[in-house]
Amino acid sequence: MPPKGHPLSWFTNRGSGGGDIMLRSAYVLILTIGLIVILGHGAYAVKAPDGNESSICLQCHSKEGVFMEFMNKETISVFIDPSGFKMSVHGFMECAECHRNYSIDDHPKKEYRSKGQYRLRSSHICRRCHDDEKICEKPIHSALLDQEKDGSSPICSDCHSAHSVMPVTGGKIFMSEKKYCFSCHAYDIRMTYRSGETSSIKVSHETLRSSVHGMLGCSDCHFGFSSEDHPRRNFKSRRDYLIASSDSCRRCHFDKYSKTLESIHHSVLQQGDMTAPSCTDCHGSHGIQRMHDDRVSIPRRCADCHGEIYEVYAKSVHGDALINENNKDVPVCIDCHKAHDIVNPLTMEWHEMIPQICSECHADRSVVEKYGLSVNVVKSYLSDFHGVTLNFYKKQREELDKPARPIAVCTDCHGTHNIMSTRDVGIVKSNLITQCQKCHANITENFPDAWLSHYEPSLASAPLVFVVNGFFKIFIPILVIGLVLQILLHIWRYSSNR
Amino acid sequence: MSKNDNNILPKVRRFSKYRIAEHWVHVVMFVMLIVTGLSQTYYYLELSQWFVLKLGGIDRVRMVHRATGVGFSVLLIVHIFAAVTGLLTRKWGPDMLISIKDFKDAAHNIRFYFGLETRPARCGRYTYKQKFEYWAIFLGVIFMASSGYLLMYPIRATAYLPGEVIPMAKALHSNEAIVMILIISIWHIYNAVFSPEVFPIDRSIFTGYISRRRMIREHPMELEKEDAVGENNEEGMISEKVIRGV
Structure with a gap:
């Protein structure tokens, strides 16, 4: 018997009377129905313990290593990360809400031609809810939809993963900006210009990481772009785009940028020649490397446009040493022409600068001495007729605005890009007469000898000059001493005679 | 001293007008040659460069120097000619x-x-x-x-x-x-x-x-x-x- 006060005691106490059988029957009935309801419910709970069909699906789909095969024998993993799905914006939804034909009872087998076709079909699922008008609010989407009209359908899951879809704003928390950008830019998607030209927007992650800008984020250079904003750009041509892209560099490398404003490349560009190089043409874009480390590559970059000059340079004493010996002392293009403020080398200003340019190395003992070259070459030029005239012309042009005539400088005798070694004196001498003739008509073969070839006059190289100089070196002091002594004696005699 | 001497003692004619003029021309030309010549030899001095630019450039300095030099050599020839003529005509010993x-x-x-x-x-x-x-x-x-x-x-x-x-x-x-x-x-x-x-x-x-x-x-x-x-x-x-x- 149940104790008094127990809920069942009511039945027990009443059960002692005549109407007891009725009550007992009702009790059993209720108990039975209750049991059925409870057991029935219990049976359902075994089938779906937390109350949704997704769990049923995940019983299989959370296992890795299950693949689905397409008609073209491509395969795709059917694995779905349950926590990723739960965390996603669609975490509250049931599988069948997207995968409509599937239910606990029905798992139809569908045949797709290829993975591509499958992914494309899957995109249609998204767009059942996300209608075109809605998704067009993001500029990147409208560009993709434009592409769709041209026949290349965008696939949502290329950028937004299929089951771990995150809101874009929330996405930043979970993935770096770079990863976000690479969700599209790792693929060979093409960008179309007004001219109809297209170019790939693919960026190699490896290349970017190994570049000098590996630590920067995409939007550090591509300003205006972020995981929230992807403005639609409208360039006439690929070339226009590349030139405009150089503006990105300006924000950090302003010193270099302002130098380029003085360059011939910039002025050619200003004149409308779009083939003029901009930053990326020489430096590259995503794979920018430090240039000092690989001097051999520098002339090669210039050779992209100035190929003929490179050919000549490669055969010169400088180019040969660079390319064949990897000599660090020889000049490359940018050592003479400068890298960013490259000026027109046909101007008088440039012509006048040449001895100074050559002297950067040829007057530096630490550079030329190991090759047995004299450091006096520049000095001997500057103190001779041509050098003196050149310097005066330079001053006159600067201070009196006088037009100057071109005066022979280093390159007029030695050549520019084709500079040869002077060790073979015969070649230099025979070249010299033709070089002299450029300015001095009617010269004979004696004329070039008037130039002492940078040598200090010696008894062997220039005996006449040596003797004359030597004579006066002795004669002048004797003369001065003799005259002064005479004067002193004269004054002395005169004063002691008074 | 010499002024007083001149007053007391009679003066003696020593140089003709030709020689006086010749000396003056030599002085002027010599100074011109020195100035234009030294500024070329010592081209690297500030003073030389200032002078060359003041005169209107190295080409003009060279032209002046050469023209004066030609003038000077003409004077030399005239001088030799006069000396020889004078000797031959026994105008002087x-x-x-x-x-x-x-x-x-x-x-x-x-x-x-x-x-x-x-x-x-x-x-x-x-x-x-x-x-x-x-x-x-x-x-x-x-x-x-x-x-x-x-x-x-x-x-x-x-x-x-x-x-x-x-x-x-x-x-x-x-x-x-x-x-x-x-x-x-x-x-x-x-x-x-x-x-x-x-x-x-x-x-x-x-x-x-x-x-x-x-x-x-x-x-x-x-x-x-x-x-x-x-x-x-x-x-x-x-x-x-x-x-x-x-």
Whole structure:
């Protein structure tokens, strides 16, 4: 018997009377129905313990290593990360809400031609809810939809993963900006210009990481772009785009940028020649490397446009040493022409600068001495007729605005890009007469000898000059001493005679 | 001192107007050559560059230098022509030629300076100092002119001569210029300006006259000769007579 006060005691106490059988029957009935309801419910709970069909699906789909095969024998993993799905914006939804034909009872087998076709079909699922008008609010989407009209359908899951879809704003928390950008830019998607030209927007992650800008984020250079904003750009041509892209560099490398404003490349560009190089043409874009480390590559970059000059340079004493010996002392293009403020080398200003340019190395003992070259070459030029005239012309042009005539400088005798070694004196001498003739008509073969070839006059190289100089070196002091002594004696005699 | 002397003692005519003019032209040209020449030799000095730019550029400086040089060499030719003509027509004697006596005079004067002689050497119309200076400058001008023309026409020169003569000419031209500048600035300026005998300045080349007192002291032999001729000459000036007509 149940104790008094127990809920069942009511039945027990009443059960002692005549109407007891009725009550007992009702009790059993209720108990039975209750049991059925409870057991029935219990049976359902075994089938779906937390109350949704997704769990049923995940019983299989959370296992890795299950693949689905397409008609073209491509395969795709059917694995779905349950926590990723739960965390996603669609975490509250049931599988069948997207995968409509599937239910606990029905798992139809569908045949797709290829993975591509499958992914494309899957995109249609998204767009059942996300209608075109809605998704067009993001500029990147409208560009993709434009592409769709041209026949290349965008696939949502290329950028937004299929089951771990995150809101874009929330996405930043979970993935770096770079990863976000690479969700599209790792693929060979093409960008179309007004001219109809297209170019790939693919960026190699490896290349970017190994570049000098590996630590920067995409939007550090591509300003205006972020995981929230992807403005639609409208360039006439690929070339226009590349030139405009150089503006990105300006924000950090302003010193270099302002130098380029003085360059011939910039002025050619200003004149409308779009083939003029901009930053990326020489430096590259995503794979920018430090240039000092690989001097051999520098002339090669210039050779992209100035190929003929490179050919000549490669055969010169400088180019040969660079390319064949990897000599660090020889000049490359940018050592003479400068890298960013490259000026027109046909101007008088440039012509006048040449001895100074050559002297950067040829007057530096630490550079030329190991090759047995004299450091006096520049000095001997500057103190001779041509050098003196050149310097005066330079001053006159600067201070009196006088037009100057071109005066022979280093390159007029030695050549520019084709500079040869002077060790073979015969070649230099025979070249010299033709070089002299450029300015001095009617010269004979004696004329070039008037130039002492940078040598200090010696008894062997220039005996006449040596003797004359030597004579006066002795004669002048004797003369001065003799005259002064005479004067002193004269004054002395005169004063002691008074 | 000399002013008073001039007042007391009669003056003697020493230089004709031709020589006075010749000296002036030489002075002007010499200074022009020095200034335009040195600014080329010492091109690296601030002063040279300032001067070259002030004159309107190196081309103009060179042009002025060459034109003056040509002028100077013309004067040299005229000078030689006049001297030879004068000698041939016996308008003057070979007073400027150096003789043994000049070396003896020099040695004598050095002994005199050391107190080994009681009086200085007795000189003629030109003292040995003047003669040596004259010939140093005369030869100098010949060197300067010839090397100058080589430098002015290097292409024509090397048609006949080896190329090396051009740098040699340059060495000679600049070195000889220094020698001439030293002779003029030390020797000539001392003897004609600062020497106690003429201080503050020997004006005979500007006025044409020299005091009798200085003639006695510096050119006693010439004075004796002049006086000997001068007995028949009212003015007592041999030089005027000799030079007339040149």
